[in-house]
Amino acid sequence: MTDRPEKLAGVVGILARSCSRHRWLVLAAWLVAFVPAVQHIREGGARYAQEVAPVGSESARAMDGVARASPGGQLPDVETIVIRARRGTVDAGRARERITALVAEIGRLRGVTLVADPAGPLGAATAGVDPISADRRTALVSVLMADDALTPDLDAVRAVIAAARAYDGPEIQVEMSGPGATMIGSVDLSPAPLAVAAFAMIVLLGVTLRSRLGVVVCLLPAGVCAVQAVAVTGRLSHTAQLTPFAPVTAAVLAFGTCLGGTVVAVHRAQSALLRGQNREQAAASATAAAGAAVVIGGLGVSIALLVVAGLLPNEFGGLAVAAAAAVMIAVLALLTLLPALLATGGVRLLGWAERHYLAMAGAGLARRPGLRSWWAAQVGRYPALVAVAVGVVLMALANQTDGLRIGGGDAGTDPTSMTTRRAYDLVSDGFFPGLNGPVLVTVDRGTPVGPADRTVQPTQVAAAIRATPGVRSAEISLDDPTLGPAVIRVLPVAGPRTTEASELVRRLRDDVLPGTLGGSITEAAVGGPTAMFDDSADEFRSTLPLFLAVVLVAVGLTVFVASGLPALAVLLGVAAVLAVVAAGGMLRPVFQDVDAARHLHVMTSPVEPFVLIPVMVCVFGLAPVMNLILFARLREGGGGGGAADPSKAGRADGLRGAARLLTRRRDGARPDPIRDGRDAIRRGHAELGHVVLTMNFVMMFIFLAVAAQPPRTLKMLGGGLAIGMAVDALLVRAAILPAAVHLGQRWQTDRAARARQAAATGKESKDPKDSKG
Numbered sequence: 001m002t003d004r005p006e007k008l009a010g011v012v013g014i015l016a017r018s019c020s021r022h023r024w025l026v027l028a029a030w031l032v033a034f035v036p037a038v039q040h041i042r043e044g045g046a047r048y049a050q051e052v053a054p055v056g057s058e059s060a061r062a063m064d065g066v067a068r069a070s071p072g073g074q075l076p077d078v079e080t081i082v083i084r085a086r087r088g089t090v091d092a093g094r095a096r097e098r099i100t101a102l103v104a105e106i107g108r109l110r111g112v113t114l115v116a117d118p119a120g121p122l123g124a125a126t127a128g129v130d131p132i133s134a135d136r137r138t139a140l141v142s143v144l145m146a147d148d149a150l151t152p153d154l155d156a157v158r159a160v161i162a163a164a165r166a167y168d169g170p171e172i173q174v175e176m177s178g179p180g181a182t183m184i185g186s187v188d189l190s191p192a193p194l195a196v197a198a199f200a201m202i203v204l205l206g207v208t209l210r211s212r213l214g215v216v217v218c219l220l221p222a223g224v225c226a227v228q229a230v231a232v233t234g235r236l237s238h239t240a241q242l243t244p245f246a247p248v249t250a251a252v253l254a255f256g257t258c259l260g261g262t263v264v265a266v267h268r269a270q271s272a273l274l275r276g277q278n279r280e281q282a283a284a285s286a287t288a289a290a291g292a293a294v295v296i297g298g299l300g301v302s303i304a305l306l307v308v309a310g311l312l313p314n315e316f317g318g319l320a321v322a323a324a325a326a327v328m329i330a331v332l333a334l335l336t337l338l339p340a341l342l343a344t345g346g347v348r349l350l351g352w353a354e355r356h357y358l359a360m361a362g363a364g365l366a367r368r369p370g371l372r373s374w375w376a377a378q379v380g381r382y383p384a385l386v387a388v389a390v391g392v393v394l395m396a397l398a399n400q401t402d403g404l405r406i407g408g409g410d411a412g413t414d415p416t417s418m419t420t421r422r423a424y425d426l427v428s429d430g431f432f433p434g435l436n437g438p439v440l441v442t443v444d445r446g447t448p449v450g451p452a453d454r455t456v457q458p459t460q461v462a463a464a465i466r467a468t469p470g471v472r473s474a475e476i477s478l479d480d481p482t483l484g485p486a487v488i489r490v491l492p493v494a495g496p497r498t499t500e501a502s503e504l505v506r507r508l509r510d511d512v513l514p515g516t517l518g519g520s521i522t523e524a525a526v527g528g529p530t531a532m533f534d535d536s537a538d539e540f541r542s543t544l545p546l547f548l549a550v551v552l553v554a555v556g557l558t559v560f561v562a563s564g565l566p567a568l569a570v571l572l573g574v575a576a577v578l579a580v581v582a583a584g585g586m587l588r589p590v591f592q593d594v595d596a597a598r599h600l601h602v603m604t605s606p607v608e609p610f611v612l613i614p615v616m617v618c619v620f621g622l623a624p625v626m627n628l629i630l631f632a633r634l635r636e637g638g639g640g641g642g643a644a645d646p647s648k649a650g651r652a653d654g655l656r657g658a659a660r661l662l663t664r665r666r667d668g669a670r671p672d673p674i675r676d677g678r679d680a681i682r683r684g685h686a687e688l689g690h691v692v693l694t695m696n697f698v699m700m701f702i703f704l705a706v707a708a709q710p711p712r713t714l715k716m717l718g719g720g721l722a723i724g725m726a727v728d729a730l731l732v733r734a735a736i737l738p739a740a741v742h743l744g745q746r747w748q749t750d751r752a753a754r755a756r757q758a759a760a761t762g763k764e765s766k767d768p769k770d771s772k773g
Helices: 004-021 023-043 058-069 093-107 122-127 154-165 179-186 191-209 212-236 245-274 279-311 315-349 352-361 372-381 383-401 419-430 458-466 499-517 529-563 566-585 587-591 594-599 609-634 651-666 673-707 712-772
Strands: 076-085 112-116 138-148 172-177 439-444 471-478 486-492 523-527
Touching: 004 023, 004 279, 004 315, 023 212, 023 315, 058 439, 058 486, 058 523, 058 529, 076 093, 076 154, 076 179, 076 419, 093 112, 093 138, 093 154, 093 172, 112 122, 122 138, 138 154, 138 419, 154 172, 154 179, 172 179, 172 419, 179 419, 191 212, 191 245, 191 673, 212 245, 212 315, 245 279, 245 315, 245 609, 245 673, 245 712, 279 315, 279 529, 279 609, 315 609, 372 383, 372 673, 372 712, 383 566, 383 587, 383 712, 439 458, 439 499, 458 471, 458 486, 458 499, 486 499, 499 523, 499 529, 523 529, 529 566, 529 609, 566 587, 566 609, 566 712, 587 594, 587 712, 609 673, 609 712, 673 712
Parallel strands: none
Antiparallel strands: 076 138, 076 172, 112 138, 439 486, 439 523, 471 486
16 A cells, blocks of 8 residues: 555644634634625526537537527527417407417516517517417417527526416416526426435434534535535636536535535544544544545546546536536535534534543443444455446446437426426427427528639528428528528427437438538538537537546546555446446436336436536546545554544554454464454444445435426436436445455455565575575
């Protein structure tokens, strides 16, 4: 084992002692930094984009062309109010009166530029079709907002939704869809699952730590880190393209990384207090014990994520920068805020009975590991078997990525409780499914330089597209050569998430447009929701191997720095890659199986890359720190305390080990290094393993609360994170990591024994020569 972590632990111990002595100054500094972060979040101003086409893709060129062709030079945010007459038609009577009043009220709202009455001349121009269905019962009201479609004004859109939904009643049904409505629905949270998760989290931490103040000390730094991470992500959204899931990802990484360190540190501080240390000594030793692992793991993850941001300037890259900042915030809190809180708490971190026993006896009772020691014993007894068996399970889970459909969903896959889903169904039933996801084709005529340069007019392109199978209509919606290219609005027959819609996009790109524009200087690009999701899926597949390579190298290097064992580094690196892949792959049997999706009240659909990327980044980002914290305890040789004073920390375990050694010698048995090392690792696994797993189960409660939310994307995000956390906790951290440490200890012991035997053999071979001389 390398001595670098011990040296780093010494530096962390010095910092922890300084923060514990000047704890009030440290707490004041964090409070000063916390207040502006809360104020920044409350003021808003973050600019998150719902659907971002990959940089350099054809869909990105198309959407840029639409923005240039639009007045104001931005992609227009057009929200659609869908109205269904419950009795009669929308043309007359009470229904017509309600629609007229609705249009008038919406037009007076802040942020609304234009409202197109379906009975007026602008209705067909903005909707692209007759805005009243053939049966005259469904009407479309187009609302042009002032902001960009990729970064809509959510407050203004919420006001439109509230005003429109207020007209829902016995005469008409009113629903709403559009970029802003979709973005609001995708992050709309129900408080009940979150409240249940919070209660379960507090109960689990209380059972593990047996102290109310200990629970507060665990949750307070984690909450502070989450708030700071969200504030930093909001700042980054002005300089990088980030989806609405970026602040969720940053908060999860900051909260999880910090919580993992605080749970372990509080547990070790309690053990130090029970051994008779004062508050400052306990805070410093507990922080130093896990500090080296936190620094190595946190820096490794942050550097790896910054490398990802540099190599992959797409959704991976933007999210990686926010995630790296979140991890570093958590590391800073663990090294400074945590020891200050531990020193402030002192003996109150212990339970009532432990405090009173400590006050009377001067030392506390040792905590017995209980039933969890059985699993630690089995792993120590059969490490190779456990590693192979769990490895097979991990590979089987990762293999679920075979057949995973990556692409884009739509509002038709959301629960029927959401207004966007009901609007989707009304449009599909009253008109046709393809109206929910138009394909936008931009046509740049080009500027002829010579007589041989031929151009193709947008009307010719529209005619060719109109003759393509699967196209319901194709009309020019924008055409001002002084602004930019012409825009053709193509309405497919099929809905946007279907394979038929993707096939139409492919046919337009590969066959129709090249055949129409061949030999000319005119260029065309195909965009729209289906095209953007297909391009995002292709880019995700092409960049995933590079991301997994970064995961392998980052985890492997951090483990090697901490252990000095190449085999252990490779094993845990491969396990981390499989865990990341399994987190995404297990979404297939959960969300792409008809029966499973029906139980979740959603429809099967492809998995969006902007859901898979946060899942994989979070599973990777949370793993190294927790793995190294547990590894640091396993390699202590059975010591129960921190690295600041290992002689005091392991006194009780050392006396027990000496007693066992004397017993074996009295019985005539020789010392057994393999058995002694196995017992030491087993004790560390039994003592700290459940504490580390507590953090994993707490995070699983939070992720399951996210999965219980109504939006389908949140169900996928929470489900993928919960699956990834369960795989990492129950397979990697509870089985593969301790089994690998056992195997590494045996290998080192065998190598040392062979070296001693070789040295003894060499000495014996030299003795006859010496005697002859």
